[in-house]
Amino acid sequence: MSLNNTARFKAVITTLGLLLIWEIVGRFDLVAGGALPGLSEILIRLWADRADYPQHILATLYGSGLGFVFGNVLGVGAGILFVLSPVALRLSRGVNIAIFALPPIAIAPILTLTLSGMTPRVVLATLGVYFVTMTATVIGLSQADSRAVDVVRAYGGGKWAIMRLVQLRGALPSILSGFRVAAPNAVLGAILAEFGGGGRWGLGAYLLGSLGRAEPDRLWGIGLVATLIAGVSYLLFALLSRRFLGASRAVTMNAAIPEARNVGQSFLARALTTLGAFILPFVLWWVFIRALSVPDMIAKTPLGVVDYLFFSPAAHNAQTRLWQAVVETLPITFIGMAAGLAVAFLLAISTRLFPRVLNTFMPIALVTQTMPLxxxxxxxxxxxxxxxxxxxxxxxxxxFFPAFVTLAQGIALVPRSARDVPRAYGASAWQEMRMVTIPASLPYLFAATRLTVPRALLGVMIAQWLATGKGLGNLLNQSRGYMDYGMIWTVAVLSVILSVVFYQVVVMVERRVLKRLGMQTAE
Structure with a gap:
């Protein structure tokens, strides 16, 4: 039996063992008095509810499918534009960071208020897809074979000829890897919009209607179906990559937005570009409101949010509620983010020191990656x-999972020759890891941190929204019930600002640390 077949066999055995443990624990109600049903009980309930699922699944697939198509068209188109025009990349930097940092839960109520029908699901799915695909496209196009580029130029080819004949072909593996990561994001976006009040049909609406019925087997069934859809969409593009391009193992994307160099630009030009990048998100926000002709009571422009929070008669009360929610949200966000990074770091190291850990851990990790929040x-x-x-x-x-994959990739890319030096002097595996591998993987550690910043805030807000009754998530939920549209827009804007600020702080620390160590930043 070959080494690969042996690893696969062990992974299958591990998965079957975990399923057996799940069945025993569930059947004997060993967890929270039956809160974790046995797998057979969940499957029996799925069969009993089989008539409910087709319309819900079709609605979710319709919204996520359209969002996936639109998001990828926009992402690939924007990636091509950014590579051809560095000025466009610099001007769009603020918008790109805002989209990356945007917690979907914060914008879902706004889309439901301002758009109708299936549109909120499609838009939220599109936003979840765009950044991943755009980043993958820019990275792939930027890594074109310089020799092939020189050949096209030698025969008189311009930018478009190079793009068509060299860059797009070379970027295809990266773009398909982006599609693979974007597919579960589209499903999550559609379900969040459904859960936020986006219609009668859809797995999110079905889940919302099933809460509070004391039927854990049904809730687990809905969760498994949602996970299956996201997982199948992920595996579909993994198989396409393997079929047409060979093995392509990337399962997450670097959170860095590729940087366009300011070569040849004057100080005034750089200042104007930076100012434009800052203003553009607010311009697009204003255009979005005006283009839809939404009543001012519901849709708040940037000036409307400022007026609500600082100058309206209810400003003091709004500030008090908002500050209390922030105080309840930020500490747990930092703690959760640190804990997620710590778990990811320990697991990434374990995969190098104890390779068998990976085979045991990956089935669980992939489920948590694809299961919608x-x-x-x-x-x-x-x-x-x-x-x-x-x-x-x-x-x-x-x-932890995106951070784990990023860190594991960084550890795997450390040159073997660099790792062999301390081992030649008698260093243990841990000493080699501490002296060589971990320092060399610092750029990936910072990339993992950038990935966790918006996801940590999203996780906290969803938990607060659905369960704990505290913080920004709960304030958003209460504001929907009270039709306090000003607070809904304020929470959405604040959550984006917080994520962007955290993201930029990580970037600043990364640049300073890596510059001091003589390393190149990921941007």
């Missing part, structure tokens, strides 16, 4: 209750 959170409520432990578990579960 709104499906995962109610299940954790059944197991953990509605306290702080729930929020921490949700935050860790949604942050």
């Amino acid at each position: 709104v499906a995962l959170t109610p299940l954790l409520v059944l197991l953990l209750g509605r306290g702080t432990s729930l929020t921490l578990w949700v935050t860790i579960s949604v942050t």
Whole structure:
């Protein structure tokens, strides 16, 4: 039996063992008095509810499918534009960071208020897809074979000829890897919009209607179906990559937005470009409101949010509520983010020191990666209750896997020759890891941190929204019930600002640390 077949066999055995443990624990109600049903019980309930699923699944697939197509068209088109025009990349930098840092839960109520029908689902799915595909496209196009580029230029080819004949072909593996990561994001976006009030049909609406019925087998069934859809969409593009391009193992994307160099630009030009990048998100926000002709009572422009929070008669009350929610949200966000990074770091190191750990861990990790947050959170409520432990578990579960994959990739790319030097002098595996591998992987550690920043805030807000009754997530939920549109827009804007600020702080620290160590930043 070959080494690969042996690894696959062990992975299958491990998965079957975990399923058997799940069945025993569920059948004997060993977790929270039956909050974790046995797998056979969940499957029996799925069969009993089989008539409910087709319309819900079709609605989710329709919204996520359209969002996936639109997001990828926009992402690939924007990636091509950014490579051809560095000025466009610099001007769009603020918009790109805002889209990356945008917690979907914050914008879902706004889309439901301002758009109708299936449109909120499609838009949220599109936003979830765009950044991943755009980043993958820019990275792929920027890594074109310089020799092939020189050949095209020698025969008189311009930018478009180089793009068509060299760059797009060379970028195809990277773009397909981006599609693979974007597919589950589209499903998550559609379900969040459904859960936020986006229609009668859809797995999110079905999950919302099933909460509070004391039927954990149904909730687990809905969660598994949502996970299956996201997982199949992920595996579909993994198979396409393997079929047409060979093995392509990337499962997450670097959170860095590729940087366009300011070569040849004057100080005034750089200042104007930076100012434009800062202003453009607010311009697009204003255009979005005006283009839809939404009443001012519902849709708030940037000036409307400022007026609501600082100059309206209810400003003081709004500030008090908002500050209290922020105080309840930020500490648990930092703790969850740190815990998620710590788990990811320890697991990434373990995969090098103890390779068998990876085979045991990956089935669980892939489930947590593909299971939509709104499906995962109610299940954790059944197991953990509605306290702080729930929020921490949700935050860790949604942050550790992308961070783990990024860190494991960085550790795997450390040159073998560099690792052999300390081993030649008698260093142990851990000493080699501490002296060589970990320092060499610092750029990937910072990339992992950038990935976890918005996901940590998203996880905390979803837990607060669905379960704990605290913080920004709960304030958003209450504001929807009270039709306090000003607060809905304020929470959405503040959550984006917080994520962007955290992201930029990580970038600044990364540049300073890596510059001091003589390393090149990821941007």
